[in-house]
Amino acid sequence: MKSLIKIAWRSLWRNKRRTLITSASVFLAVFLALFMRSMQIGSYEMMTDMAVREAGHLQIHKNGYWEKKSINYFMDYSNEIKREVESNPNISIAIPRMDNFALASYGDLTKGVAIQGIIPDMTDDRINLSKRIVKGRYLKENDTGVVLAEGLANYLKIDVNDTLVLLGQGYQGISAAAIYPVVGIVKFPIPKLNNLMMYMHLDQAQETFAPYNPDLISALVIELKDVDDLSEEANILNERIGFNYEVLSWEQMLQEVVQQIESDNAGGIVMLGILYLIVAFGIFSTVLMMTVERRREFAIMVAVGLNRSKLAIITLFETILIAIIGVIAGVIFSVPVLQYFHHNPIPLTGDLADMMLEFNYEPIMPFSLESFIFVSQGLTVLLIAMGIAIYPMIYAYWFKLLKAMRK
Amino acid sequence: MGSIKISNLHKVYNESKVPVKAVNGIDLEIKQGEFTAIVGPSGSGKTTLLNMVGGLDSPTMGDIEIDNVHIGSLNSKELITYRLNNIGFVFQSYNLIPVLTALENVAFIMELQGIPKDERNKTAKELLEKVGIADKINDRPGELSGGQQQRVAVARALASKPKFILADEPTANLDSKSTSDLLDLMQQMNDEYDTTFIFSTHDQRVMEKARRIITIDDGLVSSDILKN
Ligand SMILES: Nc1ncnc2c1ncn2[C@@H]1O[C@H](COP(=O)(O)OP(=O)(O)O)[C@@H](O)[C@H]1O
Ligand SMILES: [Mg+2]
Numbered sequence: 001m002k003s004l005i006k007i008a009w010r011s012l013w014r015n016k017r018r019t020l021i022t023s024a025s026v027f028l029a030v031f032l033a034l035f036m037r038s039m040q041i042g043s044y045e046m047m048t049d050m051a052v053r054e055a056g057h058l059q060i061h062k063n064g065y066w067e068k069k070s071i072n073y074f075m076d077y078s079n080e081i082k083r084e085v086e087s088n089p090n091i092s093i094a095i096p097r098m099d100n101f102a103l104a105s106y107g108d109l110t111k112g113v114a115i116q117g118i119i120p121d122m123t124d125d126r127i128n129l130s131k132r133i134v135k136g137r138y139l140k141e142n143d144t145g146v147v148l149a150e151g152l153a154n155y156l157k158i159d160v161n162d163t164l165v166l167l168g169q170g171y172q173g174i175s176a177a178a179i180y181p182v183v184g185i186v187k188f189p190i191p192k193l194n195n196l197m198m199y200m201h202l203d204q205a206q207e208t209f210a211p212y213n214p215d216l217i218s219a220l221v222i223e224l225k226d227v228d229d230l231s232e233e234a235n236i237l238n239e240r241i242g243f244n245y246e247v248l249s250w251e252q253m254l255q256e257v258v259q260q261i262e263s264d265n266a267g268g269i270v271m272l273g274i275l276y277l278i279v280a281f282g283i284f285s286t287v288l289m290m291t292v293e294r295r296r297e298f299a300i301m302v303a304v305g306l307n308r309s310k311l312a313i314i315t316l317f318e319t320i321l322i323a324i325i326g327v328i329a330g331v332i333f334s335v336p337v338l339q340y341f342h343h344n345p346i347p348l349t350g351d352l353a354d355m356m357l358e359f360n361y362e363p364i365m366p367f368s369l370e371s372f373i374f375v376s377q378g379l380t381v382l383l384i385a386m387g388i389a390i391y392p393m394i395y396a397y398w399f400k401l402l403k404a405m406r407k
Numbered sequence: 408m409g410s411i412k413i414s415n416l417h418k419v420y421n422e423s424k425v426p427v428k429a430v431n432g433i434d435l436e437i438k439q440g441e442f443t444a445i446v447g448p449s450g451s452g453k454t455t456l457l458n459m460v461g462g463l464d465s466p467t468m469g470d471i472e473i474d475n476v477h478i479g480s481l482n483s484k485e486l487i488t489y490r491l492n493n494i495g496f497v498f499q500s501y502n503l504i505p506v507l508t509a510l511e512n513v514a515f516i517m518e519l520q521g522i523p524k525d526e527r528n529k530t531a532k533e534l535l536e537k538v539g540i541a542d543k544i545n546d547r548p549g550e551l552s553g554g555q556q557q558r559v560a561v562a563r564a565l566a567s568k569p570k571f572i573l574a575d576e577p578t579a580n581l582d583s584k585s586t587s588d589l590l591d592l593m594q595q596m597n598d599e600y601d602t603t604f605i606f607s608t609h610d611q612r613v614m615e616k617a618r619r620i621i622t623i624d625d626g627l628v629s630s631d632i633l634k635n
Contacts, residue, residue, distance in 0.1 A: 305567070
């Protein structure tokens with residue numbers, strides 16, 4: 001076996017230039033593929049992370065809430081649910097919240113706002129609102145004030161320490177009205193959120209919108225420890241708490257994120273396919289030439305007693321070695337480059353950037369260093385090489401000895 | 408050991424189109440230890456005959472029996488093993504594996520036979536000394552002259568301890584000095600190892616070195632002379 005590898009290895013270097021060019025093309029393809037995949041996987045990881053921070057892995061709602069998004073589909077955060085959630089070993093955290101709409105007035109200015117009643121600490125751990133405070137302070141426990149988005153505050157010409165009037169519809173048709181001091185102003189990079197959002201303590205939201213239902217929430221945001229199969233986990237939980245409730249995964253709630261990842265990933269795979277197709281042709285033409293120009297050599301070897309299967313193994317080694325040289329060089333070169341970009345990500349613009357801003361993320365292109373990226377690209381190239389090696393191997397098994405000897 | 412019995416051997420090429428009767432009914436017996444030349448003009452059927460004896464080609468008709476083995480009864484895989492263990496080949500040119508050194512070329516045959524590394528390297532060195540290129544054992548074929556390459560080929564042919572060595576026009580590409588050197592070497596090896604040598608040639612000087620000269624014309628033995 002050692003001799004077969006030796007023959008294969010040395011045969012490759014008989015035409016140094018050709019082998020180097022072929023391996024270099026593999027190298028380049030592997031590098032490009034790794035670069036592209038690292039970037040894509042990195043951005044998917046980040047998008048998933050953003051989505052989970054925003055929506056949790058799962059949310060429990062009253063059945064129908066996600067479709068209607070109406071206050072009439074709010075649910076009681078009952079002791080039963082609390083117990084169920086606390087006793088579930090796979091749930092690491094459960095955060096109640098209330099999302100609602102109302103009118104906010106200051107002086108003679110009025111505007112529709114999106115209100116989030118939150119538990120300040122728990123929510124801040126996830127979406128880091130306190131970092132976005134540009135004036136005043138963030139909400140605290142038992143806070144009776146509200147935090148406004150900057151664009152909204154500007155529209156209403158309201159400032160920290162001013163008092164805002166809130167008017168809206170409460171649970172089961174009651175009318176809701178309250179006044180709140182503004183304690184802080186947050187700034188969002190994208191206008192949609194910046195002109196709309198208002199945050200208050202969940203207790204305050206409950207008092208205002210559901211004074212007779214003190215445990216009312218719109219959603220219970222759940223984060224899991226083990227996220228192998230989200231929809232399975234959702235089903236199990238749903239069965240336990242009953243079908244008055246719906247348990248949705250972030251993938252169900254934020255389908256546009258899932259679709260964006262899927263379509264981007266599909267595009268990436270098509271690109272990889274084209275890239276590897278080109279490389280495959282390069283390897284194939286080299287292997288083809290190596291076979292054709294050594295017909296007599298192969299014939300002599302078989303004539304003097306080399307098994308055709310061993311000859312086939314030599315050609316397999318040759319093909320795979322060309323690929324391995326390229327793969328190893330590609331990986332060795334890629335790791336530091338990707339590491340650099342992992343720690344110094346490229347700033348982003350465009351659609352993706354907007355989406356990231358929406359989720360309160362910095363618009364950067366993150367690079368993933370997940371080992372499966374390297375393994376899968378390496379294996380892909382090796383598989384391609386093995387596929388190509390079928391040609392010289394078939395030749396080794398079937399060529400006509402005498403015809404080849406006469407060459 | 409090493410006697411070859413050829414009976415009523417025929418080879419017809421191109422049977423479907425214009426048939427060429429390359430070998431046309433040859434009967435021969437070659438005994439252990441012979442140093443025999445197959446001679447005849449170009450196209451007379453020497454290569455065809457040697458290829459069939461060497462198990463590289465199959466007869467259209469007739470039988471080749473080597474020490475009670477009928478070559479025709481072996482399948483192609485068995486033939487490869489048979490060739491490896493029983494027949495040494497020296498071809499006209501480009502005999503050697505170009506990426507292996509002289510030593511590796513000779514040792515490779517023994518490796519295929521499963522001989523342990525130390526032993527095969529020792530034997531290969533001895534053989535290369537015998538054929539007179541002890542100082543070139545680490546050169547690759549490309550670095551050797553034509554005559555030197557043929558010497559390595561002879562050493563390789565001997566390495567597997569074959570029953571006989573077939574050499575199809577081994578001197579065709581050599582100058583006259585190298586030709587006579589190679590023939591002397593083959594003769595010496597024939598004496599020393601008692602290995603049967605069968606070589607083809609159409610070179611007058613080469614055939615003169617043989618102890619038996621079998622002349623072939625149009626696929627038939629036209630004369631068979633044993634010298635002493
Ligand atoms: N593969 C083949 N197909 C058809 N004809 C062949 C083939 N090989 C040899 N011949 C013919 O068989 C005859 C004998 O050839 P060959 O054995 O090579 O003779 P020699 O070695 O004595 O020159 C020639 O007429 C040659 O043209
Ligand atoms: Mg010939």
